[in-house]
Structure formats: C-alpha cells, structure tokens
Amino acid sequence: MSDSHDHHGFAHVMSPAVLLAVFAALIVFTVITVLIAGSSLIPPGFDIYVALTIATIKAALVVLFFMHMIHDKGLNAIMFVFSLVFVALFLGAAISDTEQYQHLIKDFGQANPDSMAK
Amino acid sequence: MATAVETHETDGHGDHDDWHHKPFSAHHFENAEQQFDSGKLGMWLFLVTEVLFFSGLFVAYAVYRANHPEVFIYASQYLDKYLGGMNTVVLIFSSLTMAWGVRCAQLGQRSGLILMLSLTLACAALFLGVKTFEYTEKAHKRLLWAGAFVNATDINKSLGTTKRPGNHVFVVEKIPKPPETFEERMMVSLRAIQRFWGVSMLIPVLLVGLGYRFNSRPTRTIGYAVLLSIGAILVGMEASIQIHEFQHGGAHAATGGHDADHHEADHQEAGHNGEAGLPGAHPEHSVVAGDIVDPMLSELTSDAEPKDLKSLSDRPRNANIFFSIYYFMTGLHAFHIICGMIAITWLLVRSVEGHFRPDYFGPVDFVGLYWHIVDLIWIYLFPLLYLIGN
Amino acid sequence: MEKTLFFPEQVSTFAGTVDSLYYFIFWLSTFFFVLVVGLMAYFVMKYRRVEGQTPSASPSHNTPLEVFWSVIPGFLVLIIFGWGFAGYMDMRSPPAETYEINVTASMWNWNFKYPTGAVDNQLHIPVNTPVKLVMRSQDVIHSLYVPAFRIKQDVVPGRYAGMWFQATQTGDYDLFCAEYCGQKHSDMITKVVVHEVDASALTEPGQQTFDQWMEIASDPLQGGKIPLAQAGEKVVNMFGCLQCHSVDGSQKVGPSFKGFYGKDVAIKDVGNVKMDEQYIRESILEPNAKIRLGFEPKMPSFKGSMKDEWIDAVIAYMKSIQ
Amino acid sequence: MATASLPAHQQDHASSTNYLNCSRGFLSWACTLDHKRIGVMYLIGTMTAMFAGGALALILRAEHLTPQATLPGITHDLYNQLFTLHGAIMVFLFIIPSIPGALGNFILPIMLGAKDVAFPRMNLCSFYLWVGGLIFFLTALLTTGLDTGWTFYTPYSTNTSSTSVVTATLGAFILGFSSIFTGLNFIVTVHTMRPPGMTWFRMPLFLWALYSTAIIQVLATPVLGITLLLLAVERSFGLGIFDPKLGGDPVLYQHFFWFYSHPAVYIMILPAMGIISELISTFSRKPIFGYRFIAFSSMAIALLGFLVWGHHMFTSGQSEMVTVVFSVLTFSVSIPSAIKVFNWVATMYKGSILLATPMCYALSFIFLFTIGGLTGLFLGALATDIHLHDTYFVVAHFHYVMMGGTLVAFIGGVFYWWPKITGRMYNEFWGQVSSLIVFLSFNLTFFPQFILGSRGMPRRYFNYVPEYQTLHILSTIGSFLLGFGLALAAGVLIASLFSGRRAPANPWGSATLEWQCSSPPPLSNFEHTPSVGDPYDMNSVVWDAETESYVKQQSSGGHSHVASAH
16 A cells, blocks of 8 residues: 555656667567568578568567566466467367368369369 | 544545645545556556557568568559658657657656657657658559459459459459559649648637737647647658658769669659650550559669669569558558657647646556557568668 | 168168267266266255255365366267267278269259269169269368268368268268258258169069269260150259249249240340240250349359250250240 | 445444435436445346246146146147247346346445445446336337247248247347346446455355356357348348348357357346355355365366257258257266266255255256256267157256256346345244245146156147047146245245334355345445455354344454465
C-alpha cells in the first residue's frame, strides 16, 4: 500500500541509455538481415531459419526492454510466453498434417490441370 | 460482527477516502497499484489474444510456404526489400519514441511525453504512407490475391453483394485494366487527403482560439493536442511521398545496380506520367493492354532485363496465394497501426491536458505495450514476406 | 450376420472389428455408468437429510483413492485406443491387389467409373474381393459412407481420397453422403450392390454375377440390340441425371426432360435458343455455357465420362418422352 | 461510474436498497457498469436465445416424424437453414455466453469478495457485443437465412451457398470478442481483485472453473476470429487460402475452425462442472471431496482441450499419423472428467442430502454427463469413430454433454442462485417436477439417437431411410416433453417474481461468500467486509430460526481473513 505513494513505485523506469542501446541493436540487426538475405553466405533453404533467428532476437529485445518485461511481474511474462506455446502447437499440428497429405493434392493437380486456377 | 472485522473496515475507509479523491481512480479498486496491475495484466492478456489472432495468418503462411516453397521464392521477388527495410526502421524508431514516451510519463515530463507521442504518430503515418505506395504499385501491376484472377465480373459481384453465383467459373477473362494514370490518380488523391487534413487543422486552431477567448483551458488543450496529431500525421504522409518520389526519380541513375531491375517498368512509367496514359506508349501496355491474362506475365513483355524475370513456364502453380497472404497479413497489420494511431491521438489529448502523473500513467504504458506488439509482428512479417530466396 | 439393436448387418471384413470394439466400450461404459449412478442413487437414499441431525464427519479427500481412480481409467482408455488404432490401420492399408473404382461426387450425385469404362450411379462390387475407391469431388466436401461396411471417408475437392474394403456377403446396402453438402444432401443416397462372382452360386432368378452386370453396364447400347431411346434411358439412370431432372415435367434443380426437346427457351445473357441436339450435347459437356433463365449453374460436366454414342442415346431418349 | 459511485459504508443503514432498486429507468440498466445488472441482462438475453433455438429444434424434430417431408412448408432448403440456425444460436448465442456471461458475471465478484470485475466498462461492452452478434444473426435469419451448418465448412460456405454467410460470420466474429472480453475480465479479476484471505485454494470451485474457462476464451477465441475473418474475405474476394479451386485447402480450414471450436466445447462444459461442484457440496452439506483434484482437473481440461481438436477430422482426409496422435491425446481428456464425476459422488458419501430443485438438476447432470462422457470413448477410438462420425450418434453424444450437461447445470445454477439474484424463493414442488420432466424426456429424446447413429443414420438429413422412423418418432415425442419441461422450469422461476416469498440471505446453508450478503445484494455487494474462510466449511453456517436463514457461526474460526491478511 505504502509503496504506491512513492514515485513510480509500481513500475520500473527504463534509462535512456538502455533505450538507445536497444534501438541501435535493433537497427543493426535489421541491416544485417537485409544484407544477408539473398546473399550466397547462407546455404539454400536455410535463409528462413537465419531470418527468423534474427527476427526472434529483435523481438526478444523489444519485449524485454521496450515492453519492460525484464522488470515486469512474472505473471505477465508467463501469460505472454504461454501464448507462444499455443501458437507453436497450432503451427506444428497444421504443418505436419498438411505436409503428409500434400501428395494427394499434387497428384490431383497434375492429373486434372484444368481443375485449378493457374 | 466481530470487532476485528470492523477495525479492518475503518482502515479500509481511510484508504478509500484518500484513494477516491484522486482523479481517474476507479471505485472498485483499493489503490493505484491494484488499478495499474489490473490494467497491465489486462493489457498483456489482450496482447495474448492479438498474438493468437495473428497466429492464424502465420499458420496459413507456414503451411503454404512449407508445401509450396517455390511460390514464395518466385513471388516475393516482386516485393521491394529496401522499402520494407525502411519501414522496419521507421517502426523500430516509433517503438523507441513510444518507450521513451512511457518513461516521460512515468517521470511526469509532460512536454517530453507530448514530443514522443507526436513523433510516434508521425512515424505511423510515414509507415502507412509507404505501405500505400507499395500497394498502389502492386495493384497497378495487378499483383493481386488469388481470387482477383477469377472472372472479373465475379469479383465485381462479390464486391457488391454477399451472394455468389453457383460454382466459380474459372475462365480468366479480360480484366478491365486500371486507368493508365492509376499511380498519378493515387498521388492526386493522396495530395487531396493531405489538403483535407491541412484544412481540418482549422478546427483545432478554432478550438485553441475559442479556448483563449473564453479562457477555457480544456478547449485550448484539446485544440493543441488535435493540432499536434494532425500535424504529425501530415509530416509522416509528406515524408512517405517524398520517399516515393525520391525512389522513382533517382532510380534511373542506378542502372544495373541493386533491385532496380524489377522496378524498371515502373520507373519509366513514373518518369513519364504524362504519356503513360497512351496505350502503346509504354512497352508494358503495348502488348497486354486490355486483356492481361497473367499479371506477372506483363513484366515479360517490358524491356526489363530478362535475366531476373521468370518465364511463364517457371511460374509456379497458384503463385498468387503468396499475394493473398501478403495482402491479408500486411493489411491486418496496417489496420492495427491505424487503431494504434487513434489510441496515440487520445493519449496526446490527455497528455496535453496533463492527466499523466508519476502515480497515474497506466494508459500510456498500455498503449505503449500495444504499439510494441504491432512493431513485433512487423519484425516477423518483414523477413517472412520480403526476404525470401537466395 | 443379421441386424442387431445397435447395428446394421456386418457386410465387410472391418465390421467384425468395429462391432467388437463397440461392444467392449459399451460394456465397459455400462459398468462405470452403473457404478457411478448406482452409488449416487444409493447415497441419495441412504443419506437423505434429516432435520436437526448433523452429518457424521467423513474425509474431505483421500489421495491414494483419487490417484487410483485417475490411473485405472487411464489404463482402460489406452486399451481402447490400441484396439481402435489397430482397426483403423487395417482400414487405411489396402492389400496390394485391389479392384479399383473411380468415384466422382458432385452435388448431389455419386458417379462410379469402372476399369472397363462402365459408369453407374450405384456402386457395384464383387463379393469377397478387395475393392479400392479413388474418390474426387467436383464441388464441395462429400463423404462416402456405407453403414453395413462400417466405413466412411470424406471426399474433399482438389485432391484424391482413397478407401478400401472387402464385402463378405451379397445384397443391396445403403450408401449415404455423410458430410453436409447443401440443399439435397439427404437425397445423396444410393446403393452398394454386392454381386456374386461365381455364376453357379446364384440362387435367385434375376441375380447377376459381377461380370454379367459389368457386361451390360459397359455397353448400355448393348451393341445396338435395343432401341436407342431405351439405351438412352439406361444412360440417364447410370449417370444419376434424374437426381436433378425429372421426366414427368415437374421442376427439380434442373429443367425437366419432358416436353423439352425442340422448344425455344430463354438463356441467360444470350436470348432464345432452340433446344436441339447441339444444345443438349453442349449442356452435357459444358453445362455452364448456356444457363436457362431461372436455373442456377449447378450441373457438373460429363466430359470424358459420357461417351459420344451414349449422348446420342440420351438425345434419342429425350426425343421419345416429348 | 455514476451508478456505482456510492461508497460502501454509506449504505450500511440502507439495507433495503439493493442493486435492483438503487436506481430506476431504462438507462440505469442500459448504461450500468454493475456486474450484477450486466449478469441479469445476460441471463435474460441468453435464456431468450435458448428458447428461440429450442423452438427451431422442435420444428426440426417434428419434421422427422416421417421419413419424407412432414410439415407443410418445410423444404430441403428451409430444413437446412433451421438446423444451421439451431446450432449457431445454441452455440454462439446461448451455451458459450450463458454460464460465464450470466451466472459468472453475477456471482464471480461476489464469490470472490470483490466489488466488481476488474474492467466494468469492458464488461458492459461485452454484453453489447453479444447484442451486436445477435443482430447480425437476426439479419442473416431475416434475409436469406444461413444453410452452411454452424461449422461454415469450406468450400460450401465460400463458393456454393447462396445464403448470408458473411453476415453470420461477422456475427460470430463479434460474439467471439464478447466472449474474449468476459474471459479477460475474469482472469484479471481473479488475479488482482482477491481480498485479503482469499487465497487460491480458498476459491470456490465455480471460480476455478470460470478461471479455467477464461483461459480457453482468451487463448482460443482469437483463432476463431481470424478464421471467420479469413472465411468472410475468402467468400467476398476469393483469397484462396481455403478454396481448392484457387490452390487452397479445405482441410486447413477445419484445422483452423476446430482449434477454437474444440476448446470451445470446454468453454461450454467447464463452468457447468463448476456449478455442479457447488450444488453437490451445498446440498450434501459436505465439503467437496478432493478439492484440489477438482480444481486441478479444471485446469487440466482447459489445457488438454487444446490438444485434441483433430478428433473432429478423423474421416476428413487428415493424415494417418496426425489422426492417430489426436486419438491418443483425446483419451487424455477423459481422465480429468472422470476424476470430477468420482469426486462428486464421493462428496455425497455420508452427507446430509437435500433433494431441492438445484440438487435434482445436479444429479440429472451427473447421470447425463456420465453418459455423454462415456459415449465420447466410442468417438475417440479410431475404428468406431470411422463408422459413427457424422451420424446421429455424434448428435446424441454432444447433446448429452452440452444439453444434458451444460444446460441442465445452467438451470440448476439459475435455481440455486435465483434467491440471490431476485430476492425471491421459487416454488420448490414445481421446480422438482420440472427437473424430473426434463430428466426423463431428455433421455427419451436423445437415447434413441445413439441407436439411430450406430445403425447408420447420418446427421443433417432432411429425408431419411424409412427403417429409422420408429426411433425418430420416440425422439420427437421426447423433444416436445423436454420443451414442456423447460418451459415449466421457466414458468416456476417467473412465477416466483410475483408470488415467491422473500428470500433470506442464505437459504441453502452454503459457506461461499455470495451468501453472506443480503438477497438481492446491495450495489457494492457487501455491506460488511465478508469474512473469508474455507468455502466448503459447512459447519461454519448454522440455521437461524429467527431470520429463517443460515448464518455464519461466530466461533467457528471463520474470521481467519484477519489473521491471513497480516
């Protein structure tokens, strides 16, 4: 109770140095991801993993510092991370299923080229 | 009732009186901290729903990319990764200003907060402006979603009514071509919107004047705040127009350079807006005017360098699924930006009025969280849509 | 096997597995149901509230007991899963040698095409022979369901769907569409006819072996031995045309065949067109080219499945029922 | 805030004012931020939707008296629209919002000892979104109807149907947000508004159930939102994600749809289970048996419910591997449900059981839900599901769960909290009669449908093969009796408003907090800060002949909140 009467007693204030450092890091990662996209540095097929890794680092920076999660209540962080688990579940099941029956669609498309739009 | 309970109640009343004399305190909370924590948890839960809302699109994306990688490699080359990258930077910068704004609110720095919110708003407008040009260009080249290649009359029908005739008739027919001056028209309308915004500044100006005349502080402050918001949006819009003109004016110099190749047709058109209206004056239109069967094919007929253009036989089946996903994902994201702009404008009004104090800054924090999640989604959308293939 | 209270007769090799699993779960469920409801009823009677009498103390929880009744059902459902899994894998693993029939589902008709080129809107299969269906849909999702075989498979447009089965007894059985597919979903019913393979096993007059049926079905014109109009009637029945068209003048989804030939009718976006051979042929091959006013473009195309001379027979039939 | 700004202590001397009579006029209700009034508005709204959906069901049942067209004017098309609207209204407008929206809104803050939910404005907004969704559905109904089935399966819904799919889709989209707002509010309220002494394991099980439900609402409903949005855009512009003719995949739509709609089944049943926990304990005058097992099983059901959606797609063309995985996961959900049933029965052991109307409904629930749950085993097992999928067996199964389960528990809950909500006691005898009629006729209606299904009768059939007629006739007779039973229950409740005797604060002897405030509760819920104790400590409440009510006993250690607050 008494805490709440202190200045910003119930939330952490980010220092300008941290904000600017995070911003700089985000810009650097953006430049990197644009530059290496399409370059021959990455073996074919791996571009998406590299791009997503960089995106995830950027996202983590935004969530932890800009969104104050690093100083926030654990409950809020749990809620947010929890949602990602369900996204992964949804994504995983949908991809693994569609990949396995894809041959039925491909065969059909080849046998009946007129049945689908180009 | 036991005395213990009553003692407690008296304590409670002490708090209440103190607490409820403050502005913006809701009666059913015990104190400012509880109100802030509830709001913050509520906001995080709302972000959870946003994540799951977008997850549907990410799943659709992942399913189609996993099963048809060739579509994504082929079609994504029609997106401009430098424009996308610039927009990414703009959004990240707006995230910084928003986070800084929260800091200002926490420390009670009123003018700093106003500045930061205005910058954020301007960035949002800039982002949307660039997006508008991207969409315009694609619409012009008819790089559209899958169903847009169905019978054009079917589309018109479905635009006007929820009813659709029996089965799709998938005969690709003559699609009425957008007017040659499509882009010019776009620019004209953008300028018109700008003028409209400019004129609408009179209203807040009037408010400010009235506020001084009748010595009404709220009127004055609302006037200032709205004036600021409109100004910020105007600045953002103008910036996006300048970027567009810079990109299309200056690209001629950059021959054989970076990705200018697939913009070639467009550069020419932008360079000669006047003549572009004439069929035949433009290589793109000379061949395909009126009855484009395959919009992506139109590029083949231009004098762009063929090495970077895929021939029809290379074009994967259902390549337009990519654009379906592109328009839906970026469109929904843009809608969230617009919602965010409305929220920030509301914050601006309240911060000019001086509502936010070190013990009451919840709304700034909550809108900030929302704004960051919109940024976060873009951080994923950008590489997923613009940076595919090598 | 005859019909029972719960099931239609068992006509496929899968039916035995499905029914025995069903009865296993049924008796297991009955046991637990009687236990739960029996105890509940007993407690209600035994511990009815008596005013002024406070209930004697009883435990508020009993962890070993609770763990026990969490774990036991866990084992039981694993048995059920394993049994169901085994049956399912049988259904999804056709033997190497099967008799393959192509199935086309469209609103609201089944069309079965046999390796010989024969076409019918009923499914005719030989008894005791593994049969595989390769299915496709022309419009929306349908589902082929034969209760007597205990099999079901959705037919999703834009892809193939497959199923196999082996019938164990001859006769006619219902074949339903089990996935809702619009207006006449409930009329998308036809028959599976299981034929004897061996002619010597035929017991009743009028029965055909599979080969006998196939001979007639492959050639509805029967080599010109029957009048063309009569052959046309057979073709119309084979393709299930009467699902949407009547022959008595009443209006169904499509126009009636009666009083149809040679008349001028209004066509959407075109004007009046004479209903002649040319028009009928076009309507069968490209049904959406000319849509009569007042009708929806709902007819599937029969290009590739209806032979030219069969179309001639259909035209002759239409002429005959003026 | 205007209606609720009166501080609690000023009302100490005005106990005759309550939330119902503290302000008057249409606007005092339409703009109220009071969770109790919003709950009452939800109660009226969802009950109306239920009777509308039920009336459609009776037409459907009457149609099935004969294998061909029975009622004049009911055609194939109309039949398809009727069953679609019956399903859509019952799912989106009644079952999903009913218990959280009506009883949850009313009871949750009081049971928790809070003054209101965390976000009262959002709560009111949730109700108006419900109204908005209702308007969209009415528009669909009054224009060209809706004939896609409540599942909106593509490509029928996007390409072929000529009915108001987009209108109905947007209606369901809006109702989704109504549901999200309720759920979000409940989670935050439970986390941040608990008074001193109300620890997690002192929360009544109804609150655990609502909390678990809210988690599903927040996590699953957005996916429904995006699915319906994609569907509407697909239909209007041809997006191509779900349309095979544009390269899309209809099976993917089913994944999207069931990712929400299977957890939604638990949105429907979990709060009902919470009600039953309260009823069984109160009317047995016994602490609930295995409190923690029940509480955790609610959470387990909420989370496991997300892992099983593929069992709606065993015959859909889903791949074999995924099908098998979903089958085994499906069985995992049966365990926590079984735990609950066993614990309810164990609660009654050595109790002091009073067969009041709510208890009659609770016992019906256990009977019907057990059948509903056990028949789920037939559908989870792969080999039998192939045969039973999309037949009347499925129809019977989910009606046993949703109607025999959720609806019966909802009515039981309404009878239970009716004295609190309205301040009136209903007629006990006729209440019991209604529960008996509902129970018997429910079984008559739906048990024959199990047999119809395993004999092969597909669902959503207008015409059917004549051999099924006898069972259909039985089912139809049952359905009309059931309609009568439900109307009787409604009649008993409505009659009590005019002739019921005044309800005491705690007529049942329950130890949860909502019975510590007067009936009906005052605007700020409690005139005195409630004393938080064990919610199932029945010995702490004793009958007081003077007030004809149960009262909290002073010496039973119920004031522990003081100790635990410091």
